[in-house]
Amino acid sequence: MDELQAIGGGLHPIDHVIIGVYMIGVLFIGSYFAKYIHSSGDFFLAGRSLPFWAIGMSIVVSDIGAIDLIAGAGGAYDRGLAQANFDWIGSVPALLIAAFIFVPYYWRAGVYTLPEFLGRRYNASTRWVNALVLLVFMFATVSILLWTSAVFLNNVLHWNPLTAIWVTAVIVGCYAISGGLAAVVMTDVLQLVIMFVGTGALLALGMWEVGGWDGMVEKVLAQPGESEEYFRLLVEHKEGTEYPWPGMVFSLGIIMSTAYFVGNQAVMQRALGARSEWDAKAGMLTAGLFKMAIPVLVFLPGMAARGIFPDLESPDGAIPTLIDRLMPPGLKGLMFAAFFAALMSSVDSYLNSCVTIFTGDIYRPLHKRFTGNEMSEKLGLTLGRSLTAFVLVAAALYAPRFADSAALYDVIQTLLSLFQGPTLAILMLGIFWRGATAWGGFAGLVLGVTLTSLLNILGDAVFISDDPYLFVSFWSFWASLGVTMAVSLVTTKKTTEELEGLVYGSVVTRSIKSE
Amino acid sequence: MSYLTLLIETVQPEEKGLWVDMTEWIRSTLGPPLKSLHQPLDDWLGSLPMSIAMACAIGLFVVAGLWVWTLKTDFIFRGAPDRNRWRDLRLWSMAVLLPYITIYLLLGR
Numbered sequence: 001m002d003e004l005q006a007i008g009g010g011l012h013p014i015d016h017v018i019i020g021v022y023m024i025g026v027l028f029i030g031s032y033f034a035k036y037i038h039s040s041g042d043f044f045l046a047g048r049s050l051p052f053w054a055i056g057m058s059i060v061v062s063d064i065g066a067i068d069l070i071a072g073a074g075g076a077y078d079r080g081l082a083q084a085n086f087d088w089i090g091s092v093p094a095l096l097i098a099a100f101i102f103v104p105y106y107w108r109a110g111v112y113t114l115p116e117f118l119g120r121r122y123n124a125s126t127r128w129v130n131a132l133v134l135l136v137f138m139f140a141t142v143s144i145l146l147w148t149s150a151v152f153l154n155n156v157l158h159w160n161p162l163t164a165i166w167v168t169a170v171i172v173g174c175y176a177i178s179g180g181l182a183a184v185v186m187t188d189v190l191q192l193v194i195m196f197v198g199t200g201a202l203l204a205l206g207m208w209e210v211g212g213w214d215g216m217v218e219k220v221l222a223q224p225g226e227s228e229e230y231f232r233l234l235v236e237h238k239e240g241t242e243y244p245w246p247g248m249v250f251s252l253g254i255i256m257s258t259a260y261f262v263g264n265q266a267v268m269q270r271a272l273g274a275r276s277e278w279d280a281k282a283g284m285l286t287a288g289l290f291k292m293a294i295p296v297l298v299f300l301p302g303m304a305a306r307g308i309f310p311d312l313e314s315p316d317g318a319i320p321t322l323i324d325r326l327m328p329p330g331l332k333g334l335m336f337a338a339f340f341a342a343l344m345s346s347v348d349s350y351l352n353s354c355v356t357i358f359t360g361d362i363y364r365p366l367h368k369r370f371t372g373n374e375m376s377e378k379l380g381l382t383l384g385r386s387l388t389a390f391v392l393v394a395a396a397l398y399a400p401r402f403a404d405s406a407a408l409y410d411v412i413q414t415l416l417s418l419f420q421g422p423t424l425a426i427l428m429l430g431i432f433w434r435g436a437t438a439w440g441g442f443a444g445l446v447l448g449v450t451l452t453s454l455l456n457i458l459g460d461a462v463f464i465s466d467d468p469y470l471f472v473s474f475w476s477f478w479a480s481l482g483v484t485m486a487v488s489l490v491t492t493k494k495t496t497e498e499l500e501g502l503v504y505g506s507v508v509t510r511s512i513k514s515e
Numbered sequence: 516m517s518y519l520t521l522l523i524e525t526v527q528p529e530e531k532g533l534w535v536d537m538t539e540w541i542r543s544t545l546g547p548p549l550k551s552l553h554q555p556l557d558d559w560l561g562s563l564p565m566s567i568a569m570a571c572a573i574g575l576f577v578v579a580g581l582w583v584w585t586l587k588t589d590f591i592f593r594g595a596p597d598r599n600r601w602r603d604l605r606l607w608s609m610a611v612l613l614p615y616i617t618i619y620l621l622l623g624r
Contacts, residue, residue, distance in 0.1 A: 081622060088615055088618065088619075089572055089575065089576075089615075089619070092576065092579070092611060092612065092615050093575050093576065093579045095611075096579045096582075096583065096608060096611075096612075097579075099604070100583065100586060100590075100604075104590070104593070231622065232622060232623070233572070233618075233619060233622045233623050234565060234568045234569060234572060234619075234623050236561065236565065237557065237560040237561045237563070238561050244560070245565070245568040245571075245572070246560050246568075248572075249568065249571045249572050249575060250571075253572070253575050254575070276594030276595065276596075277593050277594030278592065278593060278594035278595035278602065278604070279594065280594075281594075281604055282602075282604060282607065285604060285607045285608060285611055288611040289610070289611050292611075292614055292615065454541065454545070457538045457541050457542065458541065458542055458545060458546055458549060459542075461542045461545075461546030461547075461549075461550060462546055462549045462550050462553055463553065464557055
């Protein structure tokens with residue numbers, strides 16, 4: 001985000017006012033919901049009161065961080081339209097699967113987190129491993145995002161990076177600690193509107209400047225080495241291609257995206273906070289509708305920048321350069337508010353989910369084991385708020401360590417791919433196959449994550465791409481599926497009574513028949 | 516270099532040498548045999564025409580759309596305050612899927 005530095009100097013006082021008003025507005029809306037929080041259920045699941053539109057909007061804006069705005073547009077500048085697959089084929093089929101299979105299942109089974117389901121369906125070890133993996137991922141994500149905000153504010157407003165980290169942490173902390181999930185989701189709604197208005201203005205200016213779609217095609221194709229492939233969603237499977245079509249369709253479209261949406265606590269927690277099962281399912285479909293706009297609003301400006309400024313030093317400079325050269329005062333401030341909105345919405349979502357998993361899957365079982373009692377609602381609320389503050393402070397302290405890591409976006413993707421395939425494999429077998437055993441699930445998860453790490457290290461020594469997370473997820477899914485089935489066949493199965501309320505037939509099908 | 520390496524460097528920068536040695540050993544030992552296993556698949560996928568790629572991508576959306584219509588009406592409306600036509604999530608699914616199918620038809624290849 002060094003490219004943003006040049007723009008920071010060009011900010012008009014009106015831009016600073018807009019950024020300030022935006023920050024105060026977020027704080028106000030977020031803090032407003034504190035008065036509705038009286039129990040841990042209110043804090044972690046918004047008292048099960050969320051409407052479908054807020055769920056859908058929150059899922060989309062939590063998923064699109066500032067890193068995606070910069071790096072996603074940079075990817076489109078560099079590689080073209082194929083980048084859009086991440087939000088199109090990499091979202092919609094999975095959101096339908098989540099809406100009509102997993103959301104009703106979680107909702108009726110009374111499960112609050114993925115590790116909780118894995119613990120009930122398999123064993124405590126599987127729950128712990130999954131919870132720890134998710135905690136590490138979410139903590140690292142919060143930390144990375146805080147560092148990104150530091151770089152962003154340093155470049156734009158010339159703030160000291162450490163000051164910027166703590167300002168972001170304090171703003172997010174104020175509403176996330178007091179208002180819980182409800183505050184996070186409702187501020188996300190505001191953040192999405194600001195993000196869409198800001199990026200929409202940039203899209204309009206960028207497309208106008210490049211001469212519309214036809215002008216963009218003409219200017220890009222006139223550049224040396226460019227071909228029609230730049231404007232295609234599906235790219236040939238050949239050596240050196242980063243996004244070959246089999247990886248996009250079979251890995252991203254079926255495995256990675258499904259694993260992401262059904263295994264991501266930040267997504268599922270919103271659905272579980274819905275005011276009804278219908279709202280939970282409709283929220284997922286609403287997210288699918290809003291997702292359609294992301295490549296248009298984010299990646300298309302990146303491609304337009306390729307037509308207007310073909311010689312940028314770094315592809316990640318696409319969006320900052322467009323802002324610098326094309327946006328008038330006022331709109332610049334709005335665009336920076338959009339960046340900050342994207343950042344904060346991701347930080348607050350992962351923070352809230354991280355604390356939910358720690359409270360529900362680490363502390364709650366230990367509390368019951370040592371005291372013999374269930375954790376009270378009051379204690380749950382106090383713990384939730386205290387841990388939110390603790391995790392935020394710890395992530396802020398750790399954030400500067402990411403200073404030397406240039407490829408933050410890819411680090412997150414790699415972290416995700418480490419456990420996406422294996423988790424989806426044992427989750428699907430656990431729900432749909434009565435024969436899956438406790439040791440089968442544990443072996444599938446541990447060996448799957450180990451294999452994923454190994455394949456990541458092997459990288460281009462085996463696969464056609466240098467950064468082959470698409471293929472790694474695909475193979476780790478099938479390997480985990482095979483290991484879980486093989487171990488399950490030779491270990492003790494759970495009885496029908498033990499599986500009651502855990503496998504799909506006994507949760508969803510039976511409840512439909514009984515209606 | 517794997518991005519996993521970048522992540523580990525941020526955690527334990529002082530052990531970078533050991534990590535690099537280990538990853539290089541893994542790549543030189545396991546890389547060639549696994550590459551020879553994966554290469555035929557890469558060759559086959561590389562030989563397929565792009566019309567197959569587009570058919571697979573659009574097929575994914577179409578199959579999802581058809582599957583939604585196999586779901587029972589009670590299941591679709593469960594939790595809804597009424598059964599107005601606009602609350603039918605199968606219609607929502609069509610509204611979501613059709614633009615994507617159009618986009619992939621136009622820009623898939």
